Amino acid sequence: MELLSKKNDTTLAVLVHLSTFSKYFIPFGNFIFPLIIWAVGKKDKFLDENARRSLNFQISLFLYWAFIMGTAIATAFIVGSSIDAEINLGYDTFYLSNEGEMFVPFLIILAISGILLLGLLVLEIISVITATMKASENEVYKYPLAIPFLRSSNQSENEQFNNNTKNETL
Numbered sequence: 001m002e003l004l005s006k007k008n009d010t011t012l013a014v015l016v017h018l019s020t021f022s023k024y025f026i027p028f029g030n031f032i033f034p035l036i037i038w039a040v041g042k043k044d045k046f047l048d049e050n051a052r053r054s055l056n057f058q059i060s061l062f063l064y065w066a067f068i069m070g071t072a073i074a075t076a077f078i079v080g081s082s083i084d085a086e087i088n089l090g091y092d093t094f095y096l097s098n099e100g101e102m103f104v105p106f107l108i109i110l111a112i113s114g115i116l117l118l119g120l121l122v123l124e125i126i127s128v129i130t131a132t133m134k135a136s137e138n139e140v141y142k143y144p145l146a147i148p149f150l151r152s153s154n155q156s157e158n159e160q161f162n163n164n165t166k167n168e169t170l
Contacts, residue, residue, distance in 0.1 A: 012041050013050040013135040017128055020058055030058045049140050052150045054131065057143035061124055064145070065117065072113035079106045 016037045022029030038051035123144065131141035 009044045009046050012037055013047050014132050016051045016054050017132040017135055020128055050135050053143055056149050057146040059149050060147045064120055068113055068116050075109050
């Protein structure tokens, strides 16, 4: 019976990580489904830790994505508003004032933003697959670049403070 419960916990932990890919089919599925699975098996420490780390990573990725998109849109708008371009498709006319001085920085901003967003996508895919494999082996994966918004309930605030001060004094 102990082995059966261990298998179920591992299966749910694997499912927590894989359910984050649901965001490509269902809006905010990467938050909704891990939360549901976490609520179902919250008493299990292994599932609890996997769900917390998965949700922390998804929240962090969302914030990174929002920051990159916000910065890209704002800078593209500022730089793009200084471009005086005229496009006339009827006569094949394309005109840039100031000899296209601001067009190159505009393209650079868009290219850098695209590369950063692509990097986040690749990081997410690799990290979620790695976390899924680690969970299937009864291990907990530490996601890269994850901000710990949801902390473990096993430690009280005093224990966390004591652990932090011990680490700082060493």
